[in-house]
Amino acid sequence: MVKDKKLKPELASGFIDRKGNELILKDRLIEIIKRNFQLFGFEPLETPGFEISENIGKFLPDEDRPMSGVFGFKDDKDWISLRYDLTAPLARYVGANFNDLSKPFKRYQVGTVWRNEKPGPGRFREFTQVDADVVGTKNILADAEVAILLADTLVKCGLSKSDFIIRVNNRKCLTGILEGLKIKNEKQIINTIRAIDKKDRLGDEGVKSLLGKGRKDESGDFTKGVGLDPKQIKEIINYINTDIEFFREAPDASYDGISKLYDEGIKELTNFFNNTRVSEFRDQIVYSSSLVRGIEYYTGTIFEAELLFKVKNKKGLDIEFGSVGGGGRYDNLVSRFFKNDAPATGISIGLDRLLVAMQQKENNNVENIGPVVICVFEKNQFLASPGKDYDITAPYYKILSMLRSAGIKSEIYSGDGSIKAQMKYADKRNSPAAILYGENEAKLGIVTIKNLKAGKEASTKIQNREDWRKNENIQETVKLEDLVNEIKKLL
Amino acid sequence: MVKDKKLKPELASGFIDRKGNELILKDRLIEIIKRNFQLFGFEPLETPGFEISENIGKFLPDEDRPMSGVFGFKDDKDWISLRYDLTAPLARYVGANFNDLSKPFKRYQVGTVWRNEKPGPGRFREFTQVDADVVGTKNILADAEVAILLADTLVKCGLSKSDFIIRVNNRKCLTGILEGLKIKNEKQIINTIRAIDKKDRLGDEGVKSLLGKGRKDESGDFTKGVGLDPKQIKEIINYINTDIEFFREAPDASYDGISKLYDEGIKELTNFFNNTRVSEFRDQIVYSSSLVRGIEYYTGTIFEAELLFKVKNKKGLDIEFGSVGGGGRYDNLVSRFFKNDAPATGISIGLDRLLVAMQQKENNNVENIGPVVICVFEKNQFLASPGKDYDITAPYYKILSMLRSAGIKSEIYSGDGSIKAQMKYADKRNSPAAILYGENEAKLGIVTIKNLKAGKEASTKIQNREDWRKNENIQETVKLEDLVNEIKKLL
Secondary structure (H helix, E strand, C coil): CCCCCCCCCCCCCCCCCEEHHHHHHHHHHHHHHHHHHHHCCCEEEECCCEEEHHHHCCCCCCCCCCCCECCEEECCCCEEEECCCCHHHHHHHHHHHHHHCCCCEEEEEEEEEECECCCECCECCEEEEEEEEEECCCCHHHHHHHHHHHHHHHHHHCCCHHHEEEEEEEHHHHHHHHHHCCCCCHHHHHHHHHHHCCHHHHHHHHHHHHHCCEEECCCCCEEECCCCCHHHHHHHHHHHCCCCCCCCCCCCCCCCCCCHHHHHHHHHHHHHHHHHCCCCCCCCEEECCCCCCCCCCCCCEEEEEEECCCCECCCCCECCCCEEEEEEECCCCHHHCCCCCCCEEEEEEEHHHHHHHHHCCHHHCCCCCCCEEECCCCCCHHHHHHHCCCCCHHHHHHHHHHHHHCCCCEEECCCCCCHHHHHHHHHHCCCCEEEECCHHHHHHCEEEEEEHHHHHHHHCCCCCHHHHHHHHCCEEEEEHHHHHHHHHHHC | CCCCCCCCCCCCCCCCCEEHHHHHHHHHHHHHHHHHHHHCCCEEEECCCEEEHHHHCCCCCCCCCCCCECCEEECCCCEEEECCCCHHHHHHHHHHHHHHCCCCEEEEEEEEEECECCCECCECCEEEEEEEEEECCCCHHHHHHHHHHHHHHHHHHCCCHHHEEEEEEEHHHHHHHHHHCCCCCHHHHHHHHHHHHCHHHHHHHHHHHHHCCEEECCCCCEEECCCCCHHHHHHHHHHHCCCCCCCCCCCCCCCCCCCHHHHHHHHHHHHHHHHHCCCCCCCCEEECCCCCCCCCCCCCEEEEEEECCCCECCCCCECCCCEEEEEEECCCCHHHCCCCCCCEEEEEEEHHHHHHHHCCCHHHCCCCCCCEEECCCCCCHHHHHHHCCCCCHHHHHHHHHHHHHCCCCEEECCCCCCHHHHHHHHHHCCCCEEEECCHHHHHHCEEEEEEHHHHHHHHCCCCCHHHHHHHHCCEEEEEHHHHHHHHHHHC
16 A cells, blocks of 8 residues: 555645634534524524536526536436535425425525635635525515524624624615616626626726726736616616615615616515614614625525624735625525425525634634643553553543543543653643653552643743743642542643 | 426435434534544544545445545546545645644544445435544554544443444454465455455355355356465354454464464454453453454554444334444555654544434434414514504514523514414424414513414314314413513423
């Protein structure tokens, strides 16, 4: 098996490893989120990573080639794909189990999704999403329910109410305006949406170019525009700059009557805000005319959670962060599978992004405390001890069992190193204490506890050799039966 | 988006959906396992689903074609594969981060793995594994540590000590015997191991054929044999039938001196049992000469957890269950990446199998209680209420907030149905109660609680129309401020 030429232990491009505190925080967030989703009456569901490619289609933004952006695999019968989100598989699930489900059907799912995109700095091809959806109702109360769930979950995860807003719009308002401007071609509509979706990054001028003849970026690459006329472009730019708080006495009347679709969108938004304004998140859930969301399948209410504090990268520089979550109504996705009407609405939280943001909040600092390490004196003691005049093997396991029964992380050192190496190991593991139990201790029925936590604190103040010696000796001997209490004091 | 031809909402072959109680139990088991792995001093690690194909190699049993059995994709630069276990990615991780890690390095990982095998009844292509490994030590104490961890974790998950055994052997014993029998060709050795690995299914006669000329199965398919001579076969069959409790005063002496490798294996086993026999799992961790494990990379101690109770399928029939977990020592896997010596040992729990087994233990019945449902009287009340002489919208959210603050799963009904449909919905969700708050209640500052739990219990005893009417009326009105206490009583 061992070959002369050694392999290079590289990660596949666009993928990362996670460990330590980051992973402990991730697990904690997932637990909080699941518990909150259950509190809101959502049931768990777990669909598999692979789906029949045709069933999940391809509704990603910025991708025009069919099935690019996903990992597809030719199976015996069909092409199968790794899911790129949790919504398309939900539609398949509902399609297959419609008659058995409660109406409405409320489910949450935590799962990995994959996108076969070009990796770049901070752009990964695998991430964890957390979704909650309500399927089988056109009731706008369900849209309000998931928006409130999104806000409430962010707070439960540790954000304060002033840390974020949830921007809300209705797809019908924008498409209604486009309809009023005689833009009815489906391709033009979706490309207009995608152009507006880039407003945050390109500004009004960039959007204007994309709506018109096209845009050349810094690298010289040219993106063909939608080809609208100047009057149409002016109206659209005007509309997306009317961001106002919406839950006033009446919605902005400037576009009333421009089309039936627009009026319907306004009616839905009014209904939506009639719910959210009496919830706890009146001030967090706000109207935003420039919010469009790039995903094609949305049909009504759309929303996006945006952080109001700056997120920094590892070098301490602000990063362009985007949203930590969002969602909306998609009334036609499930009905691809049958003739029943299955309108739906939901949210998705990008857990990896949320994790990055939460690591920067002070109240989320997790310290990864290592195990108490029971040191081992003789390398082959376990083989040797039967022939000795004292038994050391059994007491090691007795000590271990005492500690673990008390819920204290602990282990017998299982490496091959000397006592010095064992101390170095305990230090690297961030262990609170090491336990010494040798021939002496065995004969007297005592244990020696080396307080590594105190040692570490003291070592930051070491001035001279004398201090260092004191620090070396932060240890005490206690009776075996007092061990657990002494360790607990020290934790 | 909506096409005339409807899609068939089928699952990809070999994949399943999970939901409800099963998933709640799965989450609970994962939580218990993670907590226990931490208690034993293991740190969390999360490697990605994809690895560079060459890096994870292919060490699955029963597969001779290179890279079959895995899902591979041609990437820009390399072929990448979905991991088929968590051990090969760990080796890659250690290879990449060796200098930064504690020695030994103890990590656990919970993750999905995929195998591109022919699906069959009960054979899936995606499952969840839970692994714990100790890397960087040859100390047999580490083998004992992970075997004890496996036993302890099964008990924490809800098995009793009499529910399982952990069979243990050492690869060096078998290969030592083969060496003594002059079987030294690597291909012959691995094929002999794979033949013995089938003992449970094919019995001694089946193994004999596979070690000799070959075997024709029921379908008429012929598997070519290893081609050993009758004396060699006899000795091997003899050895694998010497299953005895090992931790006696001295190991069985029948093969002593057959080869240096065998003697080394016996020495390691003695050392191993010197540890486990003073642990809490003296009686669960037992020697088994017929245990070989089909995976090629093992080099020393091997073990496998076997359930002692019969596991039944959904039709109540006993199923051939196999092991819920196992593992062993693999001293050469990590060193494929560098010249350092990186011996390792670990365990893997098949979570999906454990889940099936745990669902059959009575103490693991999880009841999936639904949310308290706040019923909605008028379809468009939220639009309508501002014009009415009473406000109903705000109190709905107030009731909801009261319940949720008390940790009670609850929701405002978000569908489009009548009160009757809402009751049917609450029933389907297994809700403990429905809350009625209409014009009357709003004016009097009270709520009506419909006790669905009592209703359900009563309905099993319904004899006549009169009973039914009583049952329909298991409801009470309480002051708004008493609501939470009343609901708590009822839960």
